[in-house]
Amino acid sequence: MRKVVLFIACSLDNYIAGKNHEIDWLFTDRDYGYDDFIAGVDTVIMGRKTFDVAQSFGEYPYPDQKGIVFSRSKAGQKTQHVTFVDDDIAAVVQSLKAQPGKDIWLVGGAQLTMAFLQQNLIDEFVISVHPVLLGDGIPLFPAGFSRQDLAFENCQIFNTGLVQLTYSRR
Template structure:
C-alpha cells in the first residue's frame, strides 16, 4: 500500500499560512529536504483553496506529478492536468492507496488535512517548524476536541536558521 505523507511547514504557533493564505514568511534560503522528499512522491493531493494559492505563485510546480484537487464544487480536469475529486473521497483515497506508484504527498490545506486525520489516512508527517510567531492565520490542525491521535517521533533535524524538522509516523 502506498504511503500518504503530510510534508508541511508551520510557524512556531502552529499556522501554515496567514489568514490571507500568504506564505511569505517561509524560509526559502535552503532546500530543507524538499528535493529528496519530492523525488519520492509521484502523486500530489491538495484542497482547492491550496491549489488556487499555488497558481498565484507563478510557474506551476507539479507538472511532473499526478495531481488531485479535492473540492466539493469543482469538477473535471484543470489546465495543469490536475483532476478534481468532488465526491466519494473515502473510496477514492482507498483506491489510490492500493494503486501502483510511489508515495503520495498531502500538500494541504487545513480542512483537507483535518479530513485525512479523521479518517486515519496519513502515514507520516514531516513537519518543518519555522522560528516565527504569526499570532494568527490558518492553523495546521483544525480545532476539533474529538481528534486525538498519538504519533511516534522517528527523526529530528535542526538547521542553523532555527528551523526544526520532525518526522512522525502515525500509530
C-alpha cells in the same frame, strides 16, 4: 505500500499561513529536504484553495506528479496537470494506495488536512517548524479530530532555527 505524507511548514505557534493566507515568513534559502522528498512522491493531493494559491505563483509547481484537487465547484474538470474530484476522500485514498507507485503528498490546505485527520488517513507527518510566531492565521491542526498516537521517526535541526519533525501513524 504507498504512504500518504503530510509534508508541511508551520510557525512555532502552529499556523501554516497568516490570516490573509500570507506565507512570506517561510524560509526559501534552501530546500530543507524538499528535493529528496518530492523525488519519492508521484501523486499530490490538495484542496481547491491551495491549488489556487499554487497557480498564483505562475507555472504549476508539481508537473511531474499526478495532481488530485478536491473541489465541489470544479469536480469532473481536468487540466494538463490535475484532475478535480468531489469523491469520498477515503475511497480516493484507498484507490491510490492500492495502485503501484511512490508516496502520496497531502499538500493541504487546512480544510482538506482536517478531513484527512478526521478519517485517520495520514500515514506520516513531516512538519517543518519555522522560528516565527504569527499570532494569528490558518492553524495547522484546528480542533475537531480524534486523538491519534504517533511514533517518532526523526528530528532534523537546521542552523537557521528551522526544526523538521517526522512522525508516523502507529
